[in-house]
Amino acid sequence: MAAVVGTHELRRPVVVAVQTLAVAACYFAAGRLGLMRRLTVEGAVFTPIWPPTGVAVAALLIFGIRCWLGIAIGALLVVITLASLQPPAIGIIAGNTVAPICAYLMLRRLGFRTDLSRLRDGLVLVFLGALGSMLISATVDVAVLVLAGKIAAHNFWPVWLAWWVGDAMGVLIVTPVLLMLYRIRLPLRAPRWKEAVALALVACVVVPVAAHSPISLLFLVYPLLVWAALRFPHGGSVLCALFASVAATVAATDRVGPFERLSDNELMIKLQAFNGTMALTALLLSAVITEQRNTRRSVELACQDLVEVLDYLTTGNPSRLPPLPPLPPLPPSTDDKGKGRQNEAR
Structure with a gap:
């Protein structure tokens, strides 16, 4: 019995570590794919669709909150490939990590189902998981760039809008696909x-x-x-x-x-x-x-x-x-109550 318990206790950290590395690798790969296509708004370069946000939200919904470290590592790898690791980069990593976590917490709070079998699941994913939570990453990231002098202060709102929409599109387009792929079971029946x-x-x-x-x-x-x-x-x-x-x-x-x-x-x-x-x-x-x-x-x-x-x-x-479910007990009728009172009086 002790050997079995020890094996399970050893297996759990290994599984968590593998999941963390897998999430980090998928986040980094999605980031590199997203950076292949860029647009410019007010001199700032952004991606119309940022797939890592969709990967992060899907990973949290599938593996749970314990995979947050993989998201942070993936964001770190993406930032390192673009610029050196400086205080502004750390702020961007924090914003890209906190936003999916907030999306996950709100979705779980409202009983979100990953099979998207209800209209409320789709509405919650759209308005809270994508449009609502990605306000955090857009606000934090663009504010960090303005404070670092990378973007002019008067260009905050146009760049913020482009950043927010790109992050939200990643959740709207990528997250449902990943949740659908996770539910696939072999052999496929077509x-x-x-x-x-x-x-x-x-x-x-x-x-x-x-x-x-x-x-x-x-x-x-x-x-x-x-x-x-x-x-x-x-x-x-x-x-x-x-x-x-x-x-x-x-x-x-x-x-x-x-x-x-x-x-x-x-x-x-x-x-x-x-x-x-x-x-x-x-x-x-x-x-x-x-x-x-x-x-x-x-x-x-x-x-x-x-x-x-x-x-x-x-x-x-x-x-x-x-088989029929058991019937609930019936409340005593008024006649039974009257008879009980007569017996007590006697």
Whole structure:
């Protein structure tokens, strides 16, 4: 018994260390991917989508609060690759670590489910996990840059807005995909694999054309999101949204298609408006459809139980009767109370 206890006590720190290193590696890899595409606002360089925020929130929801150190290490590695480790860099690392932790605490406080099977889960992830919590990282990071003299004080709000939207987009687009991938279990069952292949082929044709066409055709992405959400609500819409967002970001940073001949501010507004509305549509529509399907499944099961009860009442076959929950005790009636009082009087 002592050997078994010692093995479990030794295994737990090893698992935590492995999870921490894995989170740090994923955060760093996501940061390097995000830095491949940049935009400029008021002389400050930022990423339209910052995937590490999505990785951090997803890691906290999957592994718990103990993986916060991996987030901090990953943020440190990303900052070191960009500049030397100075006091402003430490402030940025702190902001990028605290914001996902606050998102995790608020989501858990409100009973967030990682399967995103309810509309409230999608709304909480959007307004608290993304838009609300990322206010912390944007405010801290941009304030540190202003205090360090990297950004002029009068450019605080434009840079802050771009920073906040980029961090929020990372949560809206990356976190649902990672949560969906974590729930996948092998072997995969694909009853509609032909339709899935058809959707993927259509998306691979329509999305690049819409993102690179000089005519504004980005609206063609939304029918694909609706198709994916209706037929594959557990992951099709978020994967389609991720692909469309990446294609639009590449086109925007290359200044081609509908993003050609736009100023820096106009380009940022158009790109982030498209990414935000598309991510909201995919996430909330998928949550609504999943919730309705679960409700319909519960009603069907209740109807089956009712049919079995009626069949038992008509045929008298107890083997087909489902177990019924025990009835609560009934309160004493007024007649019983009167009889009890008469007995006490006697």
